[in-house]
Amino acid sequence: MVPLLFGFCVIVFFPTFFNDFQLAWDDTWQLLENPLVHDISFDYIFYHFTHFWHQQYSPVNSIFYSGIVLLFGMKATVFHSACLLIHVCNTMLVYGIVRKLVLRFLPSAPNSKINAFGFFTALIFAIHPLQVESVAWISASKILLYAFFTLTALWCYIRYIRTMHFPWLIAVGLAYAIGFGSKEQAIILPLNLMLFDYVFGRFKDLTWKNTLTSRVLLEKTPFLLLALAFWYFSWINNNVGINPDVGYPFYQRFIFGMHSFVEYIFRFLAPAKLYFFHPFPISPGESLPLYYWGYLVLVGIIGYFVWDNYRKGNQLVVFGFLFFLINLLLVLHIIPLPRPVISADRYMYLSMAGIALVLVWQLDQWLTSHTKAKVPLLAVCCTWFLFLGIQTYFRTADWKDSESTKSNVIELIDKKREAEATDPLFNLIEYE
Template structure:
C-alpha cells in the first residue's frame, strides 16, 4: 500500500502545482477583440449543433482552420454552462493537467530506456522535475490561459495518448495498442492540423527505445518492421495533407513568398529564440513580428544564427557519438514538434513565432536541462547543495512568472497593451511593424 501511495504522490503534486501556477486563469474573461469571437462566441456551430451542422464542420474548414473535435469540446461546455468564461478556462486548465500526468507517465517508460543506469527512485525524480517544468513554464501560459488556444492543449492530449499507446505497443507487441494510436491520431488531427507530424514523433519514440539501431534479428526484420508499421500512419498523414489542400488551399505549403534561403535563416533564428525563451522566459509577448517585409533583405547578422545552429548541431552530434541517448531524444522531440512552424515549409502565418508552438516541445528541452542538473550533482558532489538550491530557486521563479503572466490574459485590453509595448520597442530599434494585429480588430 505504501508503494502504491508513493507511485501516485508525485503525479498528484504535479497536478496541484500546475493548477496553482495557472490559477489566475479562472478570473480571466474572453478575448473579445480577437479569436475568441469567431472561434467561440460567434461560432454558429456552437449554438446550432445539429447532426447536419456537426457533419459539415467535420468535412470543412472554418476560418481557415480545421478543429471540429475542439469545437465539440466547446459545445459540451456550452451545453453545461453556457458562455461562461470560467467554465471554458476550466476546460483548458483541465486538459493541461491531464497532459501533465500523461507526460509524467510516458517519461517513466522512456527514461528507463534512455538512462538504464538510473535507479527507479532516480528515474522518478528525473521524470518529476522534467514534468514539473512542462507544467509550470511561462511559455505554457498562452496555450492554457487563452481559450482560443484550447486546440493546442486538446491536440496535445490526443498526441500524448497516441505516444503512450505506441509505447504500450512496443512493450507488449499487441496490435490493439497500435490501432489505439491510430485512433488517437485521428482525434488529434481533428483538434489541430499540427498533429499531422505524429508519424515522425513515433520514430523519435523508436529512437528512445533503441528500435532504429538495425538490430540483426532475423536478418534485419526488427528494423524493417519498425518502418513498415509506420506506413499506415504516413498514409493517414498524406490523406490529412490532401484534405487540407483541397478544403483550405494555401493553408499548407503556400501563402508565404519569402525565398528559401531567407526561410532557412529565419527558421534558425526562430529555433534559437525558442531555446533562449525556454531557458530565460523574459519579454514574452502575445505577438512576435516577422523580422522583415517580403522582398526585403535579411540583415547580415542573421548569419550568426547559422553559427549558433551549427554549434547546437555539434553539441548534439558529440552526445550522439557518446551514446547519450537522452540528450539526442530530447532535442529530436523538441525539433519535430516545432518543425511545421519553423518556416522551412512556407505557411501563411501572421506571426513569426508564438509561445503556444512550444507547448509539447518543452518536454524535450526540459529533459535535457534536468539531465544536466543531474550530471552536475553526480560529477561535482561538493556542489550538490548549491545545484539543488539553484534549481529550486529557478523553478520557483518560473512558477511565479507563470502565475503573474496568466493575469496578463485577463482581457483583450491587457493583451493589446502587451502588443503596444512590443511595437514601441521595435520602433525604438528602427524595426518594421509587420502584420500589426491591432489593425485587424
C-alpha cells in the same frame, strides 16, 4: 508526485479562473459565434469535419466547446477551468512517458531517480511561462487537445512496443485521427513514432535487405498514408503546405527557422520578457539584418552538442532534442505558413517536454559530477523553478481580457507607432 504536479498547476495558473473571453481576437469567431458550439446538429458537425472554419481545421475542438456549453453554459471561468484540466492531464502523461523513457535509457537507475526525472520534467512542462498562452487563452485549447491526443498516442505506442498487442496500435491510430481533428499540427505524429522506435532499439536489425518486409516500417504505412491524406485534405481546403505567395525566398525562410529554433531555447532558459506577438524582422523584399546569419552558428553549436552526446551514447539528450525539433518543424516557417508571426509561445507547448528532459538530464550530470558545488547548484535550480512559477502566475493574469493582451502587443510595436491604437500591424494579428 501526481498530487504535487496537480497542486503546482492550479497555483501558478490560479488567475485564469478570473480571466474573461478574448473578445477582440479569436474567442469571438472560434467560440462565441461558432454555430457548431450553439447547435450540435448533424449538418454543422458534418460541415466542420469536412471544411475549414475561418481557415482552420479543428472540429474536435468545436465539439469540446459544445460539450462545455451544453453542460455549464457560456461562462468564461468554466472554459478556463476545462483548459487547465487538459493541461494537468498532459502534465501527467509527460510524467508517465518520461518515466518509461528513463527506465529504458537508465535500466539500472534507482526508482527514486526515475521518479525524479519524470517529476521535474513534468514540472517544467507544467509551470513554464511559455505554456501560459496555450493554457490561459481559450482559443488555444486546440493546442492542448492535439497535445493530449499526441501524448496519448505515444503512451499507447509504448504499450504496443512492449506487448506487441495489435489493439494498442489501433488505439494509436484513433488518437492520431482525433488529434488531427483538434489541430492540423498533429499530422507530425509518424515522425514521433519513429523516434520512439529509435529509442526502443527497433531499428537495430533494420538493413537494406529487409527494409520492405520489416515490421517496424510496415506498421508505419497506415500512419504515413493517413498523414498524406491529412496533408492532401488540408491543401485542397486551405492551401496548407503549398503557399508560394509568401514573399520570402527560401534562404530567408531557412534563416527564420534557425532564428526561431534558437529563440525558443533562449526563451525556455530565460523567459524574462515575453510578448503575445513576435513580428517578422523584415517585410517581403527587404534584406535580412546581418546578425541573423549568426543564428546559423548558434544552431551549429547546438547541433555539435547533440552530436557529441550521441557519440557518447547519451540517448536521453538525443531523444529530447529530436522531440523538441520534430514538434517544431511545421512552425519554423521553412515550410511557408500564412501566419503574421515569426514565432509564438503556443508553438512550444508540446516541444517543451523534450527540451525540459534535456535540461533535467544536464542538471543531474552537474549535480553528480560537481559534488562540492551541489548546494549552490541546488540553490540556483530552486530559484529558477520559483522564477518560473511566479512568472507564470503574473503572465496568466496578463491574459485577463482583450485590453490587457493588446497593451502587451503595442509594447512591442515601434515607439513611433505606440500612440496609434489602431496600428495596422496590430489589426493584422490572427492567432491560431
